[in-house]
Amino acid sequence: MARQQTRDDILAAGMDLISRQGFNATGIEAVLKRAKVPKGSFYYYFDNKEDFGLAVIERFAQRFGDRLAALLAAEEVAPLARIRNYLEGGLERFEGNCCSKGCLVGNLGQEMADQHERFRRRLEEIFLTWQGQFAECLRQAQTAGEISGDLDPQATAEFLLSGWEGALLRAKVMKSTRPLRAFISILFDRVLR
């Protein structure tokens, strides 16, 4: 149990630092210092920095995926309102982080897609999983008559995910939630209808 806890502390510290400064700029020493774990023990838990980076991605994907799945499958809420709840919740979290960090998968995708094929492949799978979850919710919105039957759920989910990742990126650069608000408002006023 203690070992599992230590590993998790290292991953939590890594997730925070990598979200802020990227993978290349994050040193193992800084991670261990933040996790308050003795320097020598890193290699007890991880083979190397790459192995550690992949474990950080898994941790993020699992936590984030659980939250996304719970929100998008909330049957007591109308399908479109589930998507709105997700996006507005994301906006609040981003504001709570002082418009920093953004999405770890987007950050690492931007940084690592051309550098590291194992990272890229895993990030691609995660994007496809999210896209599938949005597409399923959009299909339910069509069945409920909330959006046009003409919209292709997969392409629309793709559009939604791209737009949200891009709005997070721009919001991080602007240090403002305005790009997120513009995205949500035009998405619901013009696309999801």
Next chain:
Amino acid sequence: MARQQTRDDILAAGMDLISRQGFNATGIEAVLKRAKVPKGSFYYYFDNKEDFGLAVIERFAQRFGDRLAALLAAEEVAPLARIRNYLEGGLERFEGNCCSKGCLVGNLGQEMADQHERFRRRLEEIFLTWQGQFAECLRQAQTAGEISGDLDPQATAEFLLSGWEGALLRAKVMKSTRPLRAFISILFDRVLR
């Protein structure tokens, strides 16, 4: 003239490497090697790596800005078609780069916005300039009756820029132009009308 040429060779090599692997992972030595410039001469042209990074951003912003301005102000083309030409041209260039690199401003924004305030401020200014250029073109599309007078040109330009940056990010991760195609098609079918 020779000095100006050498500086430009270093910036061109830097732009290519930083676009692929980010700022932190790009070493000065690798840049000079690619530019075929002797190692000692870097500090003749740049004070330090930060100064070099800012000069790479300027070079990209100027070249890219010139292209964007020329396309969006092409009076012989209808305003909406100018935007479409820009996006489809971007898609072709991205395909020509084997779905790598993406947008240097987006890449550096993602990597550096939380780490380096001078970079962040300059990237923010560049995003705002682009947004203004798109907004002006959208205003002309309204005057020409191509899109609804209800659309707010600034918010729509913000939406367009976010969506495109996000689609480039996802396309880089997927190594596919599909996110770019989904973005263009839904943008014109649903938003810009």
